[in-house]
Amino acid sequence: MSRIQRYFLELSYHGGPFHGWQIQQNAFTVQESIESALSTYFKTPMTIMGSGRTDTGVHASMQVCHVDISHEFDREKLLKGLNGILPKEIAIHSIRKVTDDAHARFDAIERSYVYRMIFRKSPFLDEFAWTSFFTPDLQKMNDAALILLNHEDFECFSKVHTEVNHFRCQIKQAHWEQKDGELLFHITANRFLRGMVRAIVGTLVDIGLGKKPVESMDEIIKSKDRNKAGKAAPAKGLFLSKIVYPENIYLD
Structure with missing residues (x-):
């Protein structure tokens, strides 16, 4: 295990099957799907923060979220692994290392x-x-x-x-x-x-x-x-x- 490092994930999704971005009780959401995929890949609970919410049925050709990762990993393998776990309506396109205090929501210009x-x-x-x-x-x-x-x-x-x-x-x-x-x-x-x-x-x-x-x-x-x-x-x-x-x- 290494020091905690923050990353920005850039992704897109077809919003039709989801009850919006944000995790909700008894609802299928984009955030829940990504957190589940990350947790499955790294075998530990993980959370993300998105740039903002999208409502039920709204799509994203570009969305960004940040995640803190304390494990060593190969970026290409992680991309392939996450996309293999995620439902077909969500695709992760890139993983970029950012400063420790970078925030997907609050730093958006x-x-x-x-x-x-x-x-x-x-x-x-x-x-x-x-x-x-x-x-x-x-x-x-x-x-x-x-x-x-x-x-x-x-x-x-x-x-x-x-x-x-x-x-x-x-x-x-x-x-x-x-x-x-x-x-x-x-x-x-x-x-x-x-x-x-x-x-x-x-x-x-x-x-x-x-x-x-x-x-x-x-x-x-x-x-x-x-x-x-x-x-x-x-x-x-x-x-x-x-x-x-x-x-x-x-x-x-």
């Missing part, structure tokens, strides 16, 4: 999400996109998305009864693009509230479909009232797509 919409039935994409048979106005949605950058308090897009100290987030970019028959919503911020991105998407789509005017986005945010915003978009279209950390926390 920014996080990005992508939301996918498609407009015709697809047996290949249905699990990973919101299928809509009404095409929203892209320009209106982008005009409304720009209004997000003028605000910091997003209580109106947060799930109610959530335990947070404040509702302030610094949104750095928010825009829609049309690509290969899909509409993709990109959003980056220093932090996100529970249910925030899906509530934003639902509100923007309402605006794109003419149910609300573009100017209503400003009024909705200022109201701080979740009932004023649109319904949450389906979880299956949402992907945690990127997490950025300071380079100086990495040791290799």
